[in-house]
Structure formats: C-alpha cells, structure tokens
Amino acid sequence: MDIEKKIELICRPPAEELVTTEDLRALLEAEEHPIAYNGWEPSGLAHLGTGVICAYKMKDFAEAGIHFKAYLSTWHAWLNNKLGGDRELIHKAADLFRHSWLALGVPGDKVEFIYSDELYQDIDYWEKMIVISKNLTLARTTRTLEIAGRKEGEAHYVSDYIYTPMQVADIFHMKVKICQLGMDQRKANMVSREIGEKLGFWKPVCVHHHLLQGLEKPSVWPIPEGQEREALASAKMSKSKPKTCIYIYDSPQEIKEKMSRAFCPEGIVKYNPVMDIAKYIIFREKSVFTIERPAKFGGNIDFESYEDLANSYIEGKLHPMDLKNGVAAELSEILEPVRRYFANHKDAMDCLETIQKAQITR
Template sequence: MEYCSQQYFLGVEMDRFEIIKNIGQEIITEEELRRLLEEKKHPVAYDGFEPSGIAHLPVGVYRPLLLKDLITAGVKVKLLLADSFAWINNKFGGDLEKIRDAGRYFIEVWKAAGVDMKKVKVIWHKDFFDDPEYWKKVILIAKNHSLTRTKRSLAIAGREADDSQPTAFVFYPSMQCADIFHIKADICQLGMDQRKVNMLAREISGKKGMKEQLDYVDCGVDGRPVIVSHRMLMGLKGPVKGKGFDENSGIDVEISSKMSKSLPETAIFVHDSKEEITKKINSAFCPMKVVEGNPILEYCKEIIFRSSHELEVKRPPKFGGDVTFYSYAELEKAFVSGDLHPQDLKIAVAERLNELIEPIRDHFEKNTKAQELYETVASYEITR
C-alpha cells in the first residue's frame, strides 16, 4: 500500500487553503491565510527545530506528513535547524558538533520518511551568527518588548522562566522572532508550544515602522506573519496535568502532555521494532468510548487518516468481524458508540504505525552512512 499526502478528503479534492487549514489546530488568522494564498502562489512557510535526541513519532512521522501537505499546497518550506538554540538550551551538554550531528541525523530521518528534501530548504541557524543584519533584527525586536514579555514566552523551551535560569535564555524569544523576518517566512508553521513567540513576532512587526526596519514589508499579510500551529501529539500515557505553559488550561494540558523524547515509555521511536510498537500501543491509555484526551484516537486522526484514506480493523467474528473505516469521522463515531473496542483499534493502529515507520527503520538498518549517524547520535544520548 502506498501512502500519499492527504490531497483528498472524503473523495473531494481539497484546495490549498483547506490543506493548510487541516494542518493547523490554530490559525492566526484564517482570513489572513486566505488573503496570503490569494496574493502569493508560493508563500514561504518555516518550521524551526532544535536538533536533539532520537526521532520519535511527532518528529519522525507527523512532521513529514505536515511537510508533504505544505508542499502539496504549493508552499515553499524552509526548515530551520535551530542548532544555536539547542546550544543555548544545553542540548548534548551544549556541544555544538553533537547538535549538528543530530541535525544531520534528522535530515536523514525526514528523507527516509519520504519528504522530498529537494523541495525543502534546510537552513542551519548558526550561519546567522555571521550576519550582522540578523543581530540588528534581534536587538530591534528586543527593544520592542519587555523583559516580562520575554519571560512569558519562554515557556516554549519547556522550562519555567524563573530568574535563576541562565541569561542566555533571555535571547531566545527575540532570536526566534528575528528568524521569521530574517528568512522572510510568510507562515509560521510550528507547534502549539511555540505560539506565544509567534504571536510576539506578529505584534512586533505590526508596530508602526517595524516591518520596514525588519525588511519584512512584502512578507506575511501586511507585514505580519500568519501563524499555523499544529497540534502536539500526546504521549502514550494520555493527558497529564498542566504545568503552566499557557493560561488556557486546554492548551496547557496539550503542551504538557506532548509525547516526549526524554520519556521513552511514553514515546514511539522511528527505530522501534514492530514488536515494540505493538507493545507500546497496547499499553497506551485508551478509555473506551472517549475521544477527548485519547492518544490512540489522536494518532488515528492526525497520522493515520492524514496519510491514508482508510483503516482496516481486523477482529474475530464474535466481536463483529473485520471492518474498514474510510474517514476519521466515521471511525470516531464507531468508537464513541462502543461499536469499536479499544483493543481492536489498538491492533490496527499498531499495525499501521509500523507500516509508516518501517521504511524509516529500514533505511537506518540498510544504509551504512545513515546507520552510523544514528548510532553516533544514540551514543551521545547515552553519555549525555
């Protein structure tokens, strides 16, 4: 079976707007996105990524699907490998070379996941360090918002912004905003956990005279970036209580519950064997008939039906026999009614996730160079 990007939904061809809308859990604003697509045939979207750890479901499988959707919608994708941010964040003990190895490894993951890397522009953030224009923008942004505001948007890095943190973190939001203008991104396509920084960027470039000074006049809509924030995939254990990332308790729970590379028991990795995937999915939180906060249903919606138009659930005759769902809505309805039992769904989901992961896993097992890269990064993880 071949999995393609979701260009069709219920058999109806989706237009560019709908494809992008389907990526975003939150879009600021839909109206501006519509305008942007009317004004530009190939707007630029960017996603920033701090290289660290080993690729898991959200980064190794979900992101490639979103990238493919963006490409399908005619969007020019710039992938910012935020090596310097990882450095600030002390990933791999703050060893920039190790961080860059991780970056190279992730590129390999995305290739293996079927992203046409020729259509994606990879940018290494550290290269900005040599450009005075970049720093000018950073300072300009810093001049235009308060320290309080910086701290408030710092929760993005997944840490509480208390005053005992290194001063380096203060640069983080201003730099991240500057990135948007510096690479002239029309769309910020990042996760919900990054929304505050993106909102800050909108606010700042919207100030009088700023889009000119930031050299962002013809970008975004009226010189302000459009924000398309994708959902944060939940960890296998389901929702956890909010840790204070956002005032909105729903968003707070979503960010707090995200599948984390540093919690292997709650995450599926692209190198996991079929047996491991089956075992992990089977032990996942999955309350019967409940959709809210149910990771398995979420994976169905965000991954399975984004990469395919159907899901076959095999089950013994005494439980109703085999059944195939042709849309997420259909599957959700059956699950809520109780017609679809969690156990049966889990088996089908594990099977499908394995099919999606298989080519990635295989690539790293068969390609010597890729394998070396993976082993190198994995060894950094252990000695970290």
C-alpha cells in the same frame, strides 16, 4: 494552482489554527511562492510528532508551491542545553532530523534545510535580534517561555531570555511570511505579528499544527475543565520520555509493545492518545482503517472515517486492545519506508546510532 486550493493544502490537518485567513489570502494574492518555515531544536530522536506530523505539513506546503525552509536550530538547542550542550552531538542530531524527514517522503528538492550555524554568521541577523530585544519587555518575554519548554518562573539565566528574540529574528532574517510550527510555539509567532510592522518588517501569517499526545496517562485525570491546555502541554509526546512516545525508527515489535501499554480509556475519545494517532496519522494515510479481530470477538472491522471509529469506540463496539493492535499494525506499515531508508543509507544510520547512544537531556 488556484489560491483556494493552496489555502486548503496549507490548512490541511494536522494544522489546527490559522492566524489569519484574510492575511493568508492577501499574501497568496501578492506572492506566488512565499517563504514558510518550521524550526526545531535538534535534540534527539524523531518521534511521531516531530517526524510524521511535521513531515505532513512540509509536504502540504511543498505541494502548494510554497518555498518551505526547514530550520535546524542548532544554536537554540545549545542555548537550551539539549544533549548536554554538546554542539557536535547537536549537529549530528540535526543531520538525523534531515534524514528522518527525507525518509518520510519530504521532497528534498522542494524543501530547503537550513542550519543556524550558517545563518548566524551574518552580522545582520544579530542586528535584528538586538532591535527585537529592545522592543520586548521582560514581562512580555517571560510569557513566551513555553516555546523553550519552560514555565514562567523557570528562567534562571540571561540565555533563557534571549531565546525568544533570537527565534523572532530567525523569522525576519529568513524572510519568512508564513510561520508553520506546533501549537507550543504560538507565543513566539504572535510576538512576530505584534512587532513586525512596527520594526519595518511585516506581519507573518501563522499556521499552527496539532501536538500529538504522549502515550502515558495525563498527570491529572480526568482533565478538569479550564485546565486542558496546561494538562495537554505536559502530556505531549516527548523524546525525553522514551517509554511514552513512538519513534519513527521503532520496529513493529517495539511499536506493538509501546502501544499495548498506552493509556486508552474505554469508551472515551477526548484526550485519548491512541485515538489521537488514529485521527492525525492513520486517517491521513488510509481511506479505510481495518482492525483485525478474531471471529469470536466479531471479526475484522472496517472504518471509512475517524467519525465512524470514534462513534464505535464511544458506543463500546470496539475494545481498547483491539484499537491498540489496529493502530500499531498500521503504524508499523506506515513507518516501513523509514526503516528501509536507514538500512540503505550508511550516513543516516551512523547519525541514528550516535544519537541513540547519547543521553537525552530535557
């Protein structure tokens, strides 16, 4: 595969930022199969963002011939007190994530799953973490607290401050050349670029993907100009808000019910979570998006691109409830392989049932 095709796959939506194109091209010219990674705190059920969006990028990187490491950071989840800090539950959640991505079609023979329980047995990792910590000021680290779901001023324990140097150490210890994480993890990745070469490592390329909005109305609406980033960060899809997110295991009826309650302002596309799902999931899967409607409301309507859908919605040619019903129907079909996988894999179902009973914290 030529380099331009690889770059196209790596940057394919839902990726929305590349730092930088020049660095990526130089890396691919130097290495045929560089290492990329994404990392997650295993802390509950997989929703559309954690599950589908992340699976898309893993599959894109695998197709591009990149050695992708899916890093299940059980220690970061423990550090962040996810699942009440119960390490056995956290490990079960990590197993659930792995099963979830396999159910979504991530190729298990091309993506390497790594648990931090294994990685951190190596004393060399901790040496890297200390060296990185000695080169990060408190002020610089405080500005990265977003990666752990905190605002500046919300760190109360020393453990809150070692989260970032541990995450940066992960990158260099796993020999990662491409950091492929969500936009909410950008600040840690930029630290790795800032200090990597100074410490004798390298400057990783960063590919950040889009964060799906949750289904609820943003806390401030309309979103004031200049405050978009903060407003959307608080409104992203989150497993800690089960009524405002769609889990990949949800039944068609559950998906329809959640979608019926979703925030979907009439005629408005920007910051509309239903349109967000249509853009990043439906049109990723479908070349034609068909919305079924009764004949008295205009009958079925086909859209061959997101732009066509957006224009029709803005012009008032498509009612919010018809949009919701159409998106719900397509999601139910897209997620059918997940329901089938879990029905046929006892270990996967055991993980799912265990985590469904657990109390999700933060």
